[in-house]
Amino acid sequence: MRLFACDNCDQVVHFDNRHCVRCNCRLGFLPDDLSMHALEPSSDDVWHLVARSDRQVRFCANAGLDICNWLIDDDEAGGFCIACRHNRLVPNTGSVDGVARWRRISQAQRHLFYSFLRWHLPHPDRQQDPTGGLVFDFLEDTVQSDGIVVPAMTGHEEGLIAIRAAEADDLTREQARASMNEPYRTLLGHFRHEAGHFVWNKLVRDRNGFEGFRAVFGDDRQDYSAALQTHYSNGAPLGWQESFISAYAASHPWEDFAECFAHCLHIVDTLETARAFGIATDPRGHHEMATEVDFNPYKAGSAKQLVDAWVPLSVAINAIQRSMGQPDSYPFILSLPVVAKLEYMLQLIQAAGVEPSQAAA
Numbered sequence: 001m002r003l004f005a006c007d008n009c010d011q012v013v014h015f016d017n018r019h020c021v022r023c024n025c026r027l028g029f030l031p032d033d034l035s036m037h038a039l040e041p042s043s044d045d046v047w048h049l050v051a052r053s054d055r056q057v058r059f060c061a062n063a064g065l066d067i068c069n070w071l072i073d074d075d076e077a078g079g080f081c082i083a084c085r086h087n088r089l090v091p092n093t094g095s096v097d098g099v100a101r102w103r104r105i106s107q108a109q110r111h112l113f114y115s116f117l118r119w120h121l122p123h124p125d126r127q128q129d130p131t132g133g134l135v136f137d138f139l140e141d142t143v144q145s146d147g148i149v150v151p152a153m154t155g156h157e158e159g160l161i162a163i164r165a166a167e168a169d170d171l172t173r174e175q176a177r178a179s180m181n182e183p184y185r186t187l188l189g190h191f192r193h194e195a196g197h198f199v200w201n202k203l204v205r206d207r208n209g210f211e212g213f214r215a216v217f218g219d220d221r222q223d224y225s226a227a228l229q230t231h232y233s234n235g236a237p238l239g240w241q242e243s244f245i246s247a248y249a250a251s252h253p254w255e256d257f258a259e260c261f262a263h264c265l266h267i268v269d270t271l272e273t274a275r276a277f278g279i280a281t282d283p284r285g286h287h288e289m290a291t292e293v294d295f296n297p298y299k300a301g302s303a304k305q306l307v308d309a310w311v312p313l314s315v316a317i318n319a320i321q322r323s324m325g326q327p328d329s330y331p332f333i334l335s336l337p338v339v340a341k342l343e344y345m346l347q348l349i350q351a352a353g354v355e356p357s358q359a360a361a
Contacts, residue, residue, distance in 0.1 A: 001114070001269055003276040004036035007051040015114070016107060018069055025050065028059060028071040029110075031082045031117055037071070046074050060084050065099055067106045083113040086125050089137040091165040101168035105138055108187040112195055115265050118298050119349050122202050132159045132206075134198055140165050151176075154190055156197040163190055183246075183331040189262060196261030200254060203352045216344045217253040227252040243337040260341045263332070264349070267310045267342075271297040274313055281316045289315060299350075303343035307334055 004013045011022035013036050018027055025038040026047065039047040042056060049055040061079035062068035070081035078085060084106070091105065092098040116123050126133040139152035139162055152164040166172045167187055177185035204213045214220065231251035240250040249259035271293050280292035291312040300306045311334065318328040334342075 001111070001273045001276070002034075006036075007038035007049065009038075015111075016069065018066070028057065028069055030057070030071050031113075034114070034117055047071075062106065065093060065102070067099075067102055068110065070110065082117075083110050086123070086134050087136050087138070088126075089139065091138050091168075092140055098165075101165050102138075104168040105163065105165065105187060108191050109136070111188055111269070112191040112265075115192075115269060116195075121199065121349065121352065126159075129159070132201060134159050134161070134195075136160075137162045138165045139163070154194065156194045159198050159201065161191075161194040161198065163187075163194070182248075183328075189266075192262035192265045193258045196258030197254065199261055199349075200257050203348055204257075207352075209348070212344070212348075213257070214253070216341055217256050220253040222252065224252055224254060228255075241333060242335055245332055245334070245338050245341075256341070257345075260338070260345050264342055264345045266330070267306055268297040268300070270317075271306065271309055271313070279313070281312050288312075300346065303339050303346050306342070306346070307339055310334075 001015050004015070005011065006013050006020040006023060006025060006027070008025040009020060009023040011020050013020055013027055015029065015036065017036065019025065020027060020038060023038075025040075027036050028039055028047070029036050030049075038050040039057070040050055040053075042048045045058055047057050047059075049057065056074035057071040058074050058076075058079075060068040060070045060072060060081035060083075062081075062084050068081060068084055070083060072079075072081055080087075091102040093102060113123070115121075124133040126135045137160065141152050141164070142150040144150060151166065153162065154164050154167065155162050167176070167190060173185055173187070200213075203209065210220070228251055231248070236244070236247035236250040240247055244250040244256060245259050245263055249256040275293035275295075275297070280290075282290040289312040291309045293309050293313070295305065295309075297306060297309075314330040318330060321327065321329050
């Protein structure tokens with residue numbers, strides 16, 4: 001994630017800021033230039049950019065509950081920003097806890113869309129693509145008459161991505177992570193993984209890219225439901241670490257693709273953050289662990305370029321986490337077969353990117 005600057009006073013501001021901490025100017029994110037902007041009021045609910053007074057904007061309708069800080073043009077139809085307009089079912093906002101969940105979910109969703117917009121990936125909604133457009137349902141758990149809670153299921157189906165709203169609660173998410181023996185589980189990880197299935201539909205299936213996909217990930221025509229049942233019954237095959245980024249990735253080529261897509265976003269977004277902060281590592285006597293992110297990760301020439309910077313940086317981040325008594329932020333190993341999958345992913349994404357004006361088509 002990039003760092004931004006307040007147009008009014010040049011103070012450093014961040015992606016999720018609502019006000020400048022120096023001048024208290026109202027801030028909003030403009031998706032068409034992927035930047036935070038300082039704003040001044042023009043009239044009721046209408047603002048203009050400090051840096052460009054003729055640009056009239058409004059906040060996304062979800063700004064009313066401090067859910068979203070993204071902007072739309074004043075003359076734009078509809079009230080939701082380019083991310084929130086993909087939502088169909090949203091968390092219950094009738095309680096303080098519900099609003100807090102919705103805020104955390106929206107934060108993760110906007111990070112996902114930042115990556116989609118940076119790469120100019122297609123993201124039609126259900127009006128533009130009624131059968132396969134990207135749409136989100138944030139589902140509440142069901143409480144039975146005997147008080148037993150039935151968790152809502154995270155999943156995907158033809159562009160519909162379902163996210164369990166309770167995953168926004170740290171305790172619930174940690175319990176789920178531990179029960180499934182996962183090394184990593186976050187809301188943003190859910191978004192990136194499930195979005196990977198949507199990307200597979202759009203960039204592989206719908207563009208008849210099966211040959212290249214199967215050469216890297218294997219034959220997707222194997223029974224998906226049976227493969228998942230085998231995974232949940234027997235676990236991952238022995239030695240899965242040699243070829244897969246996670247145990248779940250070994251269950252089926254579709255899941256392998258989705259996991260690799262998520263990790264591609266993890267790596268690129270974090271490298272961009274490191275670059276923005278000027279972070280470099282050069283441990284004394286361990287020059288193989290030296291790195292400096294002196295390139296734009298979104299325009300990396302190869303997965304090797306990403307991995308060469310990522311591995312020493314992630315080792316340093318994990319060491320810092322342990323120094324704080326926290327688990328590793330990135331508890332994964334990038335084997336050579338995984339790097340080859342990331343290379344495929346990077347080339348697929350970069351080749352399929354479209355201009356911003358066409359991204360919704």
